[in-house]
Amino acid sequence: MEIKWLTYIPIYIALCEEKSIAGAARRLNCSNAHVSRQLKQLEDILSVQLIQRTTRQFNLTYDGVEFYKQVKYLFESAEVINEKLCSTEKVVGKLRVAASASFGAILLTEPLAQFYQAYPGLEIEIIFTESPLDLIESGFDVAFFMTDSPPEGYVGHYLRSLHCKPFAHESYIKSHGEIEHPSELDKYNHILYRNTEFMLDNWTFQNKTTKEAVPIKLKGAFSVNLVSSMVDAMLSGCGVTMLDDLALSKLPQEKRKEVIQLVPDWETSPILPLYILYPKREHLPKRTRVFVDFFRNHLKGV
DSSP, rough: OOOOGGHHHHHHHHHHHHSHHHHHHHHHSSSSHHHHEEEEEEHHHSSSSEEEOSSSOOEHHHHHHHHHHHHHHHHHHHHHHHHHHTTOOOOEEEEEEEEEEEHHHHHHHHHHHHHHOOOTTTEEEEEEESSSOOHHTOOEEEEEOOOOOTTOOOOOOEEEEEOOOEEEEEEHHHHHHOSSSSGGGGGSOOOEEOSSOHHHHHEEEEEETTOOEEEEOOOOOESSSHHHHHHHHTTTOOOEEEEEGGGTTTTTTHHHTTEEESTTTTEEEEEEEEEEEEEESSSSOOHHHHHHHHHHHTTTTO
């Protein structure tokens, strides 16, 4: 039986992942007109509209999304078969990666450069975002995200959790005074992390020695959804902020010395586990397997 739409799959996948005809044309090194014709022919063969397109918008229809998920899996499976038959050691193709904007840039920038140098045949695209994503629908191969549990349909490898502590710039403490107990944190202004899903303003502090537990609700007039912005605001003397040590790891040594940890005899419970995620597949493309293995080893114990 002849399957007439098979030859159109590379162009359709490129369209879905690039979100534009021009982007797909650049990716495949062909003309915009050729991509448009191929899309029209594919829709005619299937008798289904896959993409709604105007001069300003480019959106997948429901059928378009479902078709993309199925052909993406089919294409990846074909790549795996090809790899096995050709017995090639090359790692090639395009890898699309999504990562938490707050910690992705801190954790991934240097190892990404190392990975790219090790596998120059790969084309790597990384998107930093704080918005939840359907990785399959959005066309991502791998993601680094904070989640309490990996979503259904994905494989998740735990990397680390956040161990947050209250930090402030020395100038802020000099002007507002020191404290000895978490209950006194309410005398400060707090720089809070807030995104579309939640705000980190409720904490329980536990004394490391006595195990006394103190629930605290922090209040502040400054909230932001990027950890780097929280650090900048703290360094500028805007208030106290709850941060993992990792958020301060890239500061120059002289700047780091100006940052004070408050109530160091107290700790909070780990939050927001960081996972490396990828869609559950019977067969993963070699480039995805190599990427996941590289970062699991590199980020072990960070």
